Amino acid sequence: MKIGMKMKIKNFLFLFLFCSIMLPSGLAILFTHFFVRHTIQEEFTENYMESISSEIRTNFSLLVFRLNNAYLQLMTSRELYEICQTPSAGSDQREEALHSVFYGLLNRTSTVSMIDFIDTAGNLYRFGANASDFSEPDTNFLSSLSRHKFLFSEDIVHLGDKSYNVIGRMLYNYSTNTELGAVIFYIDESNLSSLYSISPDENCLFFISSNEVIIFHPDKTWIGSRPYIPSQLLSVSPETPSTQPGYLHTEYSLENPSIQNSLKITCILSNQAIFSKMNRLLFALLISWFLILIFAFLLATLLSSRLLRHLTGLKKAMEHFDLNQNSVICKNPSNEIAALEISFDKMASEIRALVAGIRQEKEKQRIAEIRTLQSQINPHFIYNALDSISWKAKENRQYEIDDMIVTLATFFRIGLHKGADMIPVSQELEHVKSYLEIESIRFPNLFQVTWEIDEDTCCCVTPKIILQPVVENSIKHGFREIHQGGKILIRNYISGNDIYFEVTDNGNGFELYGDSLPPSSSKEGGYGLYNINERLTRYFGPEYRLRITSRPGAGTTVRIRIKFQRGEETLA
Numbered sequence: 001m002k003i004g005m006k007m008k009i010k011n012f013l014f015l016f017l018f019c020s021i022m023l024p025s026g027l028a029i030l031f032t033h034f035f036v037r038h039t040i041q042e043e044f045t046e047n048y049m050e051s052i053s054s055e056i057r058t059n060f061s062l063l064v065f066r067l068n069n070a071y072l073q074l075m076t077s078r079e080l081y082e083i084c085q086t087p088s089a090g091s092d093q094r095e096e097a098l099h100s101v102f103y104g105l106l107n108r109t110s111t112v113s114m115i116d117f118i119d120t121a122g123n124l125y126r127f128g129a130n131a132s133d134f135s136e137p138d139t140n141f142l143s144s145l146s147r148h149k150f151l152f153s154e155d156i157v158h159l160g161d162k163s164y165n166v167i168g169r170m171l172y173n174y175s176t177n178t179e180l181g182a183v184i185f186y187i188d189e190s191n192l193s194s195l196y197s198i199s200p201d202e203n204c205l206f207f208i209s210s211n212e213v214i215i216f217h218p219d220k221t222w223i224g225s226r227p228y229i230p231s232q233l234l235s236v237s238p239e240t241p242s243t244q245p246g247y248l249h250t251e252y253s254l255e256n257p258s259i260q261n262s263l264k265i266t267c268i269l270s271n272q273a274i275f276s277k278m279n280r281l282l283f284a285l286l287i288s289w290f291l292i293l294i295f296a297f298l299l300a301t302l303l304s305s306r307l308l309r310h311l312t313g314l315k316k317a318m319e320h321f322d323l324n325q326n327s328v329i330c331k332n333p334s335n336e337i338a339a340l341e342i343s344f345d346k347m348a349s350e351i352r353a354l355v356a357g358i359r360q361e362k363e364k365q366r367i368a369e370i371r372t373l374q375s376q377i378n379p380h381f382i383y384n385a386l387d388s389i390s391w392k393a394k395e396n397r398q399y400e401i402d403d404m405i406v407t408l409a410t411f412f413r414i415g416l417h418k419g420a421d422m423i424p425v426s427q428e429l430e431h432v433k434s435y436l437e438i439e440s441i442r443f444p445n446l447f448q449v450t451w452e453i454d455e456d457t458c459c460c461v462t463p464k465i466i467l468q469p470v471v472e473n474s475i476k477h478g479f480r481e482i483h484q485g486g487k488i489l490i491r492n493y494i495s496g497n498d499i500y501f502e503v504t505d506n507g508n509g510f511e512l513y514g515d516s517l518p519p520s521s522s523k524e525g526g527y528g529l530y531n532i533n534e535r536l537t538r539y540f541g542p543e544y545r546l547r548i549t550s551r552p553g554a555g556t557t558v559r560i561r562i563k564f565q566r567g568e569e570t571l572a
Helices: 002-075 078-084 091-108 139-143 189-196 271-319 336-375 377-395 399-419 425-442 468-478 526-540
Strands: 114-118 124-128 157-159 162-173 178-188 204-210 213-216 242-244 247-254 263-270 422-424 447-452 461-463 486-495 498-505 547-550 556-563
Touching: 002 091, 002 162, 002 178, 002 247, 002 263, 002 271, 078 091, 078 178, 091 114, 091 124, 114 162, 139 162, 162 189, 178 189, 399 425, 422 425, 425 447, 425 461, 425 468, 425 486, 461 526, 468 486, 468 498, 468 526, 468 556, 526 556
Parallel strands: 447 486
Antiparallel strands: 114 124, 114 178, 157 162, 162 178, 204 213, 204 263, 242 247, 247 263, 422 461, 486 498, 498 556, 547 556
């Protein structure tokens, strides 16, 4: 049975530790995978395609700038203007002059591979390598040219393994307001590598088209063709990505103030390209999770065995616990279970100490009971002795001594009061009066007492002997340096659910910080006040502590607060 229980605990600990490691790690891996996948799909791909289109726009603007620069050189060429204004010159001479102008331009720019110039008379002049291999420009294209903007031709020239974009513009001299003809630039695709220098993923398809005809594409075989894009991939609106299973399709407008055509950039990105690296990451995460699985298995096995070993030792210690023998299980705790063993040792030591203390208290209680039984004889002896002295004083007509003895007997009778802690307020006041009568005989004319007593408080109960020590302090310490004229005011009143006692004297007073008690060893008689304060706080709580107000030469006021409690107690 014990072995079965042991195995159950071990299996439970193993399962708990194993799941505590594997479940969070597995959930973390799944969360990481789906979060990264979602982030890539929602943010990275769009930013990636936007970066491609942004760089294409920048490089395309640079291309147009270079074409404008070449066009501006021709437009401001004085030599070209003079050639166009002298049609009478011979054709050979005219062609040679044009040859100088246009080949000079070709030598200064690397963007343009060949130039066609058509003068106002319709004569075609061609400049560049392999110019004879190019077909003549399309008449519809020529008729569409403008002197304000370039126009890209949808007809791409293919010569061997090279492709050429055709772009034209009317040549106009604004200084003389003279039309010089038309100029057509042939741009070799190999010179446009800057447009594709972004090196996109092979699964990312992008191109620039005019009227759905591709005019720029990294793959030259696509140039001049019309792409087929399934309707499922078409965007709802321009520059809005359309996400379909397997592809992400986006179109961006490519507008330039120097271009007539309505151009657009089309990007189609395969999800395979997006998530191919993500799949590798997932594979790495699965490998990591498998390693965590092995680690969790070994760690759970080790920890469950170690934890069970400590628990078994603790169980044996509890079974063999002995009050008369000290047992230490583990002196140097290395983990929480070992610390539990140390706590058990401390608890056992405290139990032994508590049992020893209880035994001592019982012994003290036994002795106290014996002393109590013995002391019950003493009050009767004292009362009988005082009574005998009183009668003896009366026989000798010593009435003052008789009064003192009677007062002293009353003082003792109330103070002892059968060992009770609570007495009626009326008896507490009678106890103080007995003390004051004795002191007035000892110190005649030293002080006068004024009483302001609320009769409604007399039927209430109070801890005994809380006023006499205060009055004693007033006489003993307050009136120490005077011989007459001392005044003591003793008053009580009800406020809320409490009864207040105040004892005020016009004695010497003393320096007091706040309303704290003087030290028990001070000359102000702090021991009696400390005793009263301790009893009040134990009976009623810390808010019922003694309050003192005093200043040197201005007297002292002691305020006592007790709970309003009705009760009738009489002396035997």
